[in-house]
Amino acid sequence: MTTTFPTWVFDQSEIPDPHGYGDRAVRFLRALKHPKSRQPGNGFEVSPWQERIVRRIYGPCDETGRRLVRTVFMLLPRGNRKTALGAALALLHTFGPERVPGGQAIAAAADHKQARISFEEAVGIVRADRRVERATSVVDYKNRLTHPKSGAFLEAIAADAGTQHGRTPTFVLADELHAWKKRDLWDVLRTGLVKVSGSLLVVITTAGRGQENIAHDIYAYARKVALGEVIDPGFLPILFETPRDADWRDEDVWRAVNPGLPYGFPDIEGLRQLAREAENRPADREAFRQLHLNVWLDQSADPFVDMAIYDHGAAPVDLDELASRPCWLAVDLSSNTDLTVVVACWRAEDDGFVVWPWFFCPADNLRKRADRDMVPYPLWAEGGFITPTPGNVVDYRAVEDTIRDLCTRFDVREIAFDPHLAQQMMNNLGSDGFPVVAMRQGWITMAPAVKELERAIAGGQFQHGGHPVLRWNFDNVAVETDRAGNRMMTKGKSRDRIDGAVASAMAVARAAAAGSMRSVYETDERREGFVFI
Numbered sequence: 001m002t003t004t005f006p007t008w009v010f011d012q013s014e015i016p017d018p019h020g021y022g023d024r025a026v027r028f029l030r031a032l033k034h035p036k037s038r039q040p041g042n043g044f045e046v047s048p049w050q051e052r053i054v055r056r057i058y059g060p061c062d063e064t065g066r067r068l069v070r071t072v073f074m075l076l077p078r079g080n081r082k083t084a085l086g087a088a089l090a091l092l093h094t095f096g097p098e099r100v101p102g103g104q105a106i107a108a109a110a111d112h113k114q115a116r117i118s119f120e121e122a123v124g125i126v127r128a129d130r131r132v133e134r135a136t137s138v139v140d141y142k143n144r145l146t147h148p149k150s151g152a153f154l155e156a157i158a159a160d161a162g163t164q165h166g167r168t169p170t171f172v173l174a175d176e177l178h179a180w181k182k183r184d185l186w187d188v189l190r191t192g193l194v195k196v197s198g199s200l201l202v203v204i205t206t207a208g209r210g211q212e213n214i215a216h217d218i219y220a221y222a223r224k225v226a227l228g229e230v231i232d233p234g235f236l237p238i239l240f241e242t243p244r245d246a247d248w249r250d251e252d253v254w255r256a257v258n259p260g261l262p263y264g265f266p267d268i269e270g271l272r273q274l275a276r277e278a279e280n281r282p283a284d285r286e287a288f289r290q291l292h293l294n295v296w297l298d299q300s301a302d303p304f305v306d307m308a309i310y311d312h313g314a315a316p317v318d319l320d321e322l323a324s325r326p327c328w329l330a331v332d333l334s335s336n337t338d339l340t341v342v343v344a345c346w347r348a349e350d351d352g353f354v355v356w357p358w359f360f361c362p363a364d365n366l367r368k369r370a371d372r373d374m375v376p377y378p379l380w381a382e383g384g385f386i387t388p389t390p391g392n393v394v395d396y397r398a399v400e401d402t403i404r405d406l407c408t409r410f411d412v413r414e415i416a417f418d419p420h421l422a423q424q425m426m427n428n429l430g431s432d433g434f435p436v437v438a439m440r441q442g443w444i445t446m447a448p449a450v451k452e453l454e455r456a457i458a459g460g461q462f463q464h465g466g467h468p469v470l471r472w473n474f475d476n477v478a479v480e481t482d483r484a485g486n487r488m489m490t491k492g493k494s495r496d497r498i499d500g501a502v503a504s505a506m507a508v509a510r511a512a513a514a515g516s517m518r519s520v521y522e523t524d525e526r527r528e529g530f531v532f533i
Helices: 021-031 048-058 083-090 110-126 130-135 184-193 215-228 251-257 268-278 282-293 306-312 366-373 377-382 395-411 418-432 443-460 469-475 499-513
Strands: 071-073 104-109 135-138 145-148 152-158 171-175 201-207 236-240 325-332 338-347 353-362 387-389 410-419 436-438 475-482 487-491
Touching: 021 048, 021 083, 021 135, 048 083, 048 236, 048 443, 048 499, 071 184, 071 215, 083 104, 083 201, 083 469, 104 110, 104 130, 104 184, 110 130, 110 152, 110 171, 110 366, 130 387, 130 418, 171 184, 171 268, 184 201, 215 236, 251 282, 268 282, 306 443, 306 469, 325 395, 325 499, 338 499, 353 366, 353 469, 353 499, 366 499, 387 395, 410 418, 410 499, 418 436, 443 487, 443 499, 469 475, 469 499
Parallel strands: 071 201, 071 236, 104 152, 104 171, 171 201, 325 410, 353 387, 410 436
Antiparallel strands: 135 145, 145 152, 325 338, 338 353, 475 487
16 A cells, blocks of 8 residues: 555445444444434434444454454544544443443543543433433543443543553543653553453544654554554554645645545534634644644644654664764763763765764653653663663763763764863863864854754755654754844753754764864874864
């Protein structure tokens, strides 16, 4: 396949249903009522595209009669009634034909407010039918709806509510996964599902921002399955997403990814109004693309570069092959409680650059830092992409030792520092004859550096090996432009880390400015102190 679009939702192709479970699920949903329904008798509306999805989830079975699908990832724009569909599926597993005695159906969301929305939707459906209401019991303050006859229940919980260990769910609805700040609840529920035969996980979410989050991990896997790169019959991707380069103002694009539009939801006039307002408001335009067209955006609302173009430089970097080539280092020490980085840069034959970073962070409270920054520091540490130094601050001695080792390993021409926090380390290295230079991070020096880096990335001449921490830093970069059109890197949000991107700009700038490819170690001149740029 060359597209992730779920053509099967619309093409009327046959969906296997050997035991009638798909048809049974559709009939149950149609038997429900909804307080806001315009159908006769407030009947729960199941549009043709929704019916196809339900049949595809519950119909196909293996030779033993067990449902094939165990995980559903549905990427659906706002306004397409995903809350109602998710609530109805949860009820299917609470008092419908998919229930099991004592079964736990869980509706999980990012916070209490969002979890409450899912719960109230389910309760509204129950209370719209007196027969169903009499057969169930609602404990409002616990966000729990019980089916006393079977002992099955539906409970809404939040990802920010602390630990939820001990859960053994038969069904999980993960609502708006893109908004989950931590993966703790995800891991608890995911591992709990495997305890029960025939359990089902349904993720229904709009697109998110950035790549270092649990939602993007699952989304990336869903795309691989949809494209046929991964064969996984138990995972059903349903991706209503818009290509990044599509014209966001084209109403044909809107209709392609909003399957509810032909049936009156979302409101087409409302979308047109939002689009008109977004014409001259970039932030609104990005929100429109993310929430109504399902374009997975970069982390920064005002990105430095298109990360899809940045990713063109992800070819592996062979450090051994670079050992004899001239090298420029740049160091961003930042605060000793945050991220510190050393970036090495080499000139490439195509007038481009190759870079590789060495990141450092405090080892103490690594999980807490991961929750704060919403990135997997522990996994990065295990993968060797970041070095945690003992204690609750970055050990600058470890950073200095790494710099000295890199100067032994590579033909280092310069080591550029912002002297603001690096005075002591610069003195140590400079007094030992290392080629230290001070490069202040002000407009005069950094604007040309940023321009050179931007040129290299846009031209496909910036190779970074796909280093995940470096990519996260670049994804966080916003830009500030002065009256002369000069651009500077800034943080999009207070929690964002951009240190690796800043150090990359410094290293690229020094490599680009080098007038000679001759090593300082080939001369008798040994530097005492350091040079200011």
